[in-house]
Structures are given as structure tokens and as C-alpha cells.
Amino acid sequence: MSGREVVLGRIRRALRDVPRSEAPDDVPVPREYARAHSSSGTGAAGTSEALTGLLAENLADYRAVVHRTGTDGLSPLLCRLLAARGSATVLVPPGLPPHWLKATDPVRIHDRAATTARELDSVDSVVTGCAVAIADTGTIVLDGGPGQGRRRITLIPDHHICVVRAPEQVVASVPEALERLDPARPLTWISGPSATSDIELDRVEGVHGPRTLEVVLVEEPAPGG
Amino acid sequence: MSGGTFLGMPAFPEAAAAAVRDTRLRGNLRHATGTIRAKRAQAVAELPDWAGLRAAGAAIKDRTLRHLDHYLERLEEAVTASGGTVHWAADAAEANRIVTQLVRATGESEVVKVKSMATQEIGLNAALEAAGIRAYETDLAELIVQLGDDLPSHILVPAIHRNRGEIRDVFRSEMGRWGRPAPEDLSEEPAELAEAARLHLREKFLRAKVGISGANFMVAETGTLVVVESEGNGRMCLTLPETLISVVGIEKVVPTWRDLEVFLQLLPRSSTAERMNPYTSMWTGAADAEGADGPRDFHLVLLDNGRTDALADTVGRQALRCIRCSACLNVCPVYERAGGHAYGSAYPGPIGAILTPQLRGTVTELDASLPYASSLCGACYEVCPVAIDIPQVLVHLRERVVEGGEATVRGRRTTVRPARGHAAERAAMRAARWVFEHPAALRAGQRLASRTRRLHPRRLPGPGRAWTASRELPEVPAESFRDWWLRERGDDGGGRKGRGERGERRDRGGDR
Known part of the structure; x- marks a missing residue:
């Protein structure tokens, strides 16, 4: 008998107490939890500005460096951030809007299928967009779409700049984020830089992923404007 | 360097007694669990709908467990449709055999591993080593355990029993034997320790061809696997190798x-007390081309290894809801003092005390002692995000240990014999039952006890000595409650008279 038959047979014998007529959906699942929390709700209670504000606050709380700018300010800001970091090379995923990096000095390295992990290890910074950002938890989610690239490119370089378009890419909560995401795509949820709680259960930032995560919130109209 | 083993460990009371005398261990645990307890409470308090989420979590798991065959078949279909291969393993040996063969087929002799409870449970690293395959643990705490030839003592933080000074010592003395050595002047600053691990492991990540992981969740509908982590070692193992093998318990x-x-x-709020953990990876099947995003070969090994035995127990089944957050460990007064090693399995703490005896049975002295590794205070149930009534299952398993009875062991219905060592307890309980069923005997016994109360010892002799070593025997009152009631209220004949009351009166009459 195959392992499959053994395991499925054991399961069916173990579940003899479950009536044959019971369908999976007959087991009730109460969904008495919020689609979005009141502090951040997209309804009357929370405006999109409040949502972007909460996202910025929660990102910063987990030591991501947050910048807010308008569409026109994006390119000069990215230039300043890469210069301040002293980056000589910046990794560019396929589909990144070319004008984002038009003002930057570092050498642009384009990620290709043949690019090895070792080659990525020698790049200083990476700039990407994202698929969605979650205000409640301070999370950005990448799905490998245009301007986001393969999962490894936001993992191996030590410096990741992620651009979020607000308000259209910002959702309030985890349930709202899952609704927007496609499970068939490889997804990476990122909440702050790489961290560990393994030494005395105290959080330390910076292990294997990028030790510096900068998130640029591009707002239209520009913040304060 | 095979790492330690839980085999042949002493029963919980002996192991715990030794651990409690280790003042450094107690200090490390008190500090770590105290820190996380306060943070978890705060993270949970942020969500006004926590109770609703908890109820939904429990219900979703119950739905899954009651129709587990259905959901596993759907999962298999979805994973296969997206280019993955599904394997089924009835026990640890079969799972280890499957993984070993899969690694051999790649021609590689080393693998990188994401922290995984399932592979810890089945002893995969030792099995791989026996086949000449070196497995590198890449989670920081697992690395500390592996380098120190130690055993994990916590679900989330396997090296919780080590403080920063001990970790530095392990890194300095052992890293060089496994690869890039730690810097000579390594301090005990957590940030420096993390940096040393980063450099040590990076060379392994960059050359790895095979990754091995577990998973926190598997979605039946879509075939998606989810790994929740903090450091990025998970992302490295899940995305860089050409072959990925995930060993996952069927209840996930x-x-x-x-x-x-x-x-x-x-x-995340229950385990690390974060709104969200730093990294969560979700993938469905295998990448479809060379150089695409992620491994081209994906194998999912579905692991039973005793889970169906727990599933067959309608009280114990709820233990399979567990999402391995470790909140129950962090609030448990017994865990905080005894530490994780005393539980003798990959699953320590309250959840281990109900999971291990169900996965492995209650045959060994250690496994039979686990349901007693609790004061039944109920803190574990309160913090459990999927509302597992751990005290209820503990009591249920104690009954099985003492009384024996029907249970499923490796898929077969069997009658479990009562454990040895509980004969005196069973005899005492039988005697007590007889006495409570015979009011006259109870009355006679109580009066005898009252009259001889000055002669009672403060400590029990013989097998009862252990019980009174840390407890005072209760003082016997001069008059029993029943006697007091009869004396004060016994002539009140206006009330309802049950059979028992008539019995009392006859009894009293006879006494005169």
C-alpha cells in the first residue's frame, strides 16, 4: 500500500464520528471579525490620508525609513537616497518606470534570468515598486509584477528602496490585502528590515535580508501640497 | 556533529528537577518569557476583534480537521497542477527516506534548511547525515543549537535557554568547524552576533542547490504554501536553490x-508579538523556467507520524489546531521553571504536553509523565490563538495514562493498558468511590478521623511521602460538616427529603 493510501485510510477511520452526510461547509465558521480596524477604516472613520499616515507610522515603528513625496519629487529623492548611501550600483527589475532613476548616478544593473545570486550579492542597492501596502501592520507586498522583479533581488542586496503609490496601493488591513493579491504569483510580504528575536527574545534588526529598508510613499497631490 | 537526541530522556519530573536547579537556565527563561509576555499582551490588545479572530481560527481548523481527507486531496490536486510533486509519509522513517532519495537524485551532498518543527520532529538531519548529506540549519536559533550540539527548547526560539554570552562562546568556538569562522573579537552584542551569523551563512545560501523547509500553512484551494519568518533565511532557502523540498504535517x-x-x-501577534513578522513567503508549485522566480523542482512531503492517531481522539483532536505560535510556552509557569528540554521532544511546554503523548503514545515513562507537566492553571488556554483547551486535553490524557482504555496507535484501534506506577492511585480512587457510595462507612470514617486527629502525622509515610514533601496535610476538623449540619439543622423536618437525607436519618438513629 502506498503512503498516500495509508494516510488517507487512517484519516477516514479516525473521522468515524463525523456523519457521512456532513459536508465541509456544514461546519460553521463565524467571521465576526473586522474587515478593517476602526482606527484605520477606509469608511467614514478613516480617510485615505489617515491610512497613508498610519502606514508610515507602522513602517517606521519597525525601523523602515519612510519618505513621503509627490510624483515630481520621486526621481530627485531616489537620487539623494542612493547618494547618501554611497551606492555605486543599483539593481533595476524589469518594468521599473525608467524616469524613476533618470537622475541617479549609480550604475544601473538590470536583473536577467542568467544573473546569479553571487552577482546580486555584489550590488549595493535595489529599487522596486510593490503590489500592495497594508496600513494596519506596516507591510509592503511584492508579487513579482512589473517593477518588482524576482524575489531574490529584494533579498540579497543590503539596501532596498520600495516605492508605494498612495493612496491606490494602500489598503487598511490584512483581509483587504489578500483580496487584491493573486495566489498564483510568488508573494513576499515585508514588514521592516530583516530582524530576529532569537537572542533573549529581543528584536534585533539586520540578519540575512536587507538591513536597510527605505519606503517611499508617493502621494498625489504631494503631501502638504 | 549530528546534534543531540531526545531519545532515552528521563521522565519529566526527573528532568525538570535537574533543570530547576540550574539557576542560569532559570534566569535566561525568566528574562525571555517575561519580555515576550508583556509584548504579546500589548500586540493582542491593539486588535478589538481578537476574540472574533480567535473563534474564526478555531472554527476554520475544526472544519479542516473534520474533513481532512477532502482538503488534502484538493491540496494535492492544486500543487500537482502548478508543477509540484506531492509525497505522502505515514511515519518519520518514510518521510526521511523520501527526502533522502530526493536529495540524492539531485546529486548534491549538502542542503540548507529553514527552521521547521516537522523536520525536527522526524530527526531529518540525523537521517541525512547517515546518508552522507550535510544539512545546514539557517535560522539563527537553530544555528546556535546545531553549532552547540544542543537540543531545541522552545518552538519559536529553540535557543531560548542560551543567553548572549553563551551564544558568543558557541559562535567563537564552533563556527570555524562548519564554515566561515566568527571574528576573533566578537562581542556579546546581539547585533554583532546577528552579523556573524549573516556572514557565516551567506556563503552557504549562495552556493545552495537544495533547500528544505516546513510550512506554516498550505492552502487547499490554491496549492499555496506559506512560510512566516523574521530573518530572511527562509526567503534564501525558498528562492535561491534549484530544488525545494517542504516537509509539512497534514494538519497544516x-x-x-x-x-x-x-x-x-x-x-505574528501571538508568537513574536509583532503586528506582522518581517518576512512572509507564499509560493504555488514550481517555477516554470530556468532563471525564473524560485526553484524549478518543488516537492511537498505530507507527514502523518501520529497525527491521525490524535485525529481519532475526539477530545485530543483539538491539539491539531495548533499553529505553533508558542504563546502557551511563554505564559506557562511550569515551562518557565523547567525549561524546554525536560519535555523530551521537539514540542515543549503545554502544547507539547498534549501533542507528544498523542503523536508518540503514552508507552514510555517520559511520554506518560507529560500530561502531568502542568498545574492546570489554564493560562495556556487563555492565550491560545486557536482556543485549544489544553487543560481539558491534559486531564483527558491523564485519565488514559491511569485508566488505560481505547486509543488509536499508528492507525490501529488498541486498548491501552494502564501505566505502571499508578496502582496506588487507582486503588485509592476505587476505595474512595466505594466509601462515597456507602454513607454509613463515610460517616464512620469521618468520625474516626476526627477523634484521632491529634495523632495524625504532618507527613505521609511510604509512597505518599513525595506528595507531602512540599505540602502540608490538611487539618481534620473536630466535627465533620455532615455532623455539624445534622446538629444545627437536622431537626428541621419541613424541607424536601431526598433518599440520601432519609439515609442520613436512619444512620443517625442507628448511631444512638
């Missing part, structure tokens, strides 16, 4: 994509 399946909205809120 959830029905739908939407169900993740519950667990991705419950898990």
Missing part, C-alpha cells in the same frame, strides 16, 4: 485563500 492545511486573513493576524 487550511481550506481557502481567504482563511489566511485570520491566521496571518493571529500568528
Whole structure:
């Protein structure tokens, strides 16, 4: 008998107490939890500005460096951030809007299928967009779409700049984020830089992923404007 | 360098007694669990709908468990359709055999591993080593355990029993034997320790061809696997190798994509007390081309290894809801003092005390002692994000240990014999039952006890000595409650008279 038959047979014998007529959906699942929390709700209670504000606050709380700018300010800001970091090379995923990096000095390295992990290890910074950002938890989610690239490119370089378009890419909560995401795509949820709680259960930032995560919130109209 | 083993460990009371005398261990645990307890409470308090999420989490898991065959078949279909290969393993030996063969087929002799409870449970690293394959643990705490030839003592933080000074010593003395050595002047600053691990492991990540992981969730509807982590070692192992092998317990399946909205809120706040853990990876099947995003070969090994035995127990089944957050460990007064090693398995703490005896049975002295590794205070149930009534299952398993009875062991219905060593307890309980069923005997016994109360010892002799070593025997009152009641209220004949009361009166009459 195959392992499959053994395991499925054991399961069916173990579940003899479950009536044959019971369908999976007959087991009730109460969904008495919020689609979005009141502090951040997209309804009357929370405006999109409040949502972007909460996202910025929660990102910063987990030591991501947050910048807010308008569409026109994006390119000069990215230039300043890469210069301040002293980056000589910046990794560019396929589909990144070319004008984002038009003002930057570092050498642009384009990620290709043949690019090895070792080659990525020698790049200083990476700039990407994202698929969605979650205000409640301070999370950005990448799905490998245009301007986001393969999962490894936001993992191996030590410096990741992620651009979020607000308000259209910002959702309030985890349930709202899952609704927007496609499970068939490889997804990476990122909440702050790489961290560990393994030494005395105290959080330390910076292990294997990028030790510096900068998130640029591009707002239209520009913040304060 | 095979790492330690839980085999042949002493029963919980002996192991715990030794651990409690280790003042450094107690200090490390008190500090770590105290820190996380306060933070978890705060993270949970942020969500006004926590109770609703908890109820939904429990219900989704119950739905899954009651129809586990259905959801596993759907999962298999979805994973296969997206280019993955599904294997089924009835026990640890079969799972180890499957993984070993898969690694051999790649021609590689080393693998990188994401922290995984399932592979810890089946002893995969030792099995691989026996086959000449070196497995590198890449989670920081697992690395500390592996380098120190130690055993994990916590679900989330396997090296919780080590403080920063001890970790530095392990890194300095052992890293060089496994690869890039730690810097000579390594301090005990956590940031420096993390940096040393980063450099040590990076060379392994960059050359790795095979990755081995577990998974926190598997979505039946879509075939998606989810790994929740903090450091990025998980992302390295899940995305860089050409072959990925995930060993996952069959209970980790959830029905739908939407169900993740519950667990991705419950898990991080319960485990690391974060709104969200730094990294969560989700993937469905294998990448379809060379150089595409992620491994081209994906194998999912579905692991039973005793889970169906727990499933067959209608009281114990709820233990399979567990999402391995470790909140129950962090609040447990017994865990905080005894530490994780005393539980003798990959699953320590309250959840281990109900899971291990169900996965392995209660045959060994150690496994039979686990349901007693609790004061039944109920803190574990309160913090459990999927509402596992751990005290209820503990009591249920104690009954099985003492009384024996029907249970499923490796898929077969069997009658479990009562454990040895509980004969005196069973005899005492039988005697007590007889006495309570015979009011005259109870009365006579109580009066005898009252009259001889000055002669009672403060400590019990013989087998009862252990019990009174840390407890005072209760003082016997001069008059029993029943006697007091009869004396004060016994002539009140106006009330309802039950059979017992008539019995009392006859009894009293006879006494005169």
C-alpha cells in the first residue's frame, strides 16, 4: 500500500464520528471579525490620508525609513537616497518606470534570468515598486509584477528602496490585502528590515535580508501640497 | 556533529528537577518569557476583534480537521497542477527516506534548511547525515543549537535557554568547524552576533542547490504554501536553490485563500508579538523556467507520524489546531521553571504536553509523565490563538495514562493498558468511590478521623511521602460538616427529603 493510501485510510477511520452526510461547509465558521480596524477604516472613520499616515507610522515603528513625496519629487529623492548611501550600483527589475532613476548616478544593473545570486550579492542597492501596502501592520507586498522583479533581488542586496503609490496601493488591513493579491504569483510580504528575536527574545534588526529598508510613499497631490 | 537526541530522556519530573536547579537556565527563561509576555499582551490588545479572530481560527481548523481527507486531496490536486510533486509519509522513517532519495537524485551532498518543527520532529538531519548529506540549519536559533550540539527548547526560539554570552562562546568556538569562522573579537552584542551569523551563512545560501523547509500553512484551494519568518533565511532557502523540498504535517492545511486573513493576524501577534513578522513567503508549485522566480523542482512531503492517531481522539483532536505560535510556552509557569528540554521532544511546554503523548503514545515513562507537566492553571488556554483547551486535553490524557482504555496507535484501534506506577492511585480512587457510595462507612470514617486527629502525622509515610514533601496535610476538623449540619439543622423536618437525607436519618438513629 502506498503512503498516500495509508494516510488517507487512517484519516477516514479516525473521522468515524463525523456523519457521512456532513459536508465541509456544514461546519460553521463565524467571521465576526473586522474587515478593517476602526482606527484605520477606509469608511467614514478613516480617510485615505489617515491610512497613508498610519502606514508610515507602522513602517517606521519597525525601523523602515519612510519618505513621503509627490510624483515630481520621486526621481530627485531616489537620487539623494542612493547618494547618501554611497551606492555605486543599483539593481533595476524589469518594468521599473525608467524616469524613476533618470537622475541617479549609480550604475544601473538590470536583473536577467542568467544573473546569479553571487552577482546580486555584489550590488549595493535595489529599487522596486510593490503590489500592495497594508496600513494596519506596516507591510509592503511584492508579487513579482512589473517593477518588482524576482524575489531574490529584494533579498540579497543590503539596501532596498520600495516605492508605494498612495493612496491606490494602500489598503487598511490584512483581509483587504489578500483580496487584491493573486495566489498564483510568488508573494513576499515585508514588514521592516530583516530582524530576529532569537537572542533573549529581543528584536534585533539586520540578519540575512536587507538591513536597510527605505519606503517611499508617493502621494498625489504631494503631501502638504 | 549530528546534534543531540531526545531519545532515552528521563521522565519529566526527573528532568525538570535537574533543570530547576540550574539557576542560569532559570534566569535566561525568566528574562525571555517575561519580555515576550508583556509584548504579546500589548500586540493582542491593539486588535478589538481578537476574540472574533480567535473563534474564526478555531472554527476554520475544526472544519479542516473534520474533513481532512477532502482538503488534502484538493491540496494535492492544486500543487500537482502548478508543477509540484506531492509525497505522502505515514511515519518519520518514510518521510526521511523520501527526502533522502530526493536529495540524492539531485546529486548534491549538502542542503540548507529553514527552521521547521516537522523536520525536527522526524530527526531529518540525523537521517541525512547517515546518508552522507550535510544539512545546514539557517535560522539563527537553530544555528546556535546545531553549532552547540544542543537540543531545541522552545518552538519559536529553540535557543531560548542560551543567553548572549553563551551564544558568543558557541559562535567563537564552533563556527570555524562548519564554515566561515566568527571574528576573533566578537562581542556579546546581539547585533554583532546577528552579523556573524549573516556572514557565516551567506556563503552557504549562495552556493545552495537544495533547500528544505516546513510550512506554516498550505492552502487547499490554491496549492499555496506559506512560510512566516523574521530573518530572511527562509526567503534564501525558498528562492535561491534549484530544488525545494517542504516537509509539512497534514494538519497544516487550511481550506481557502481567504482563511489566511485570520491566521496571518493571529500568528505574528501571538508568537513574536509583532503586528506582522518581517518576512512572509507564499509560493504555488514550481517555477516554470530556468532563471525564473524560485526553484524549478518543488516537492511537498505530507507527514502523518501520529497525527491521525490524535485525529481519532475526539477530545485530543483539538491539539491539531495548533499553529505553533508558542504563546502557551511563554505564559506557562511550569515551562518557565523547567525549561524546554525536560519535555523530551521537539514540542515543549503545554502544547507539547498534549501533542507528544498523542503523536508518540503514552508507552514510555517520559511520554506518560507529560500530561502531568502542568498545574492546570489554564493560562495556556487563555492565550491560545486557536482556543485549544489544553487543560481539558491534559486531564483527558491523564485519565488514559491511569485508566488505560481505547486509543488509536499508528492507525490501529488498541486498548491501552494502564501505566505502571499508578496502582496506588487507582486503588485509592476505587476505595474512595466505594466509601462515597456507602454513607454509613463515610460517616464512620469521618468520625474516626476526627477523634484521632491529634495523632495524625504532618507527613505521609511510604509512597505518599513525595506528595507531602512540599505540602502540608490538611487539618481534620473536630466535627465533620455532615455532623455539624445534622446538629444545627437536622431537626428541621419541613424541607424536601431526598433518599440520601432519609439515609442520613436512619444512620443517625442507628448511631444512638
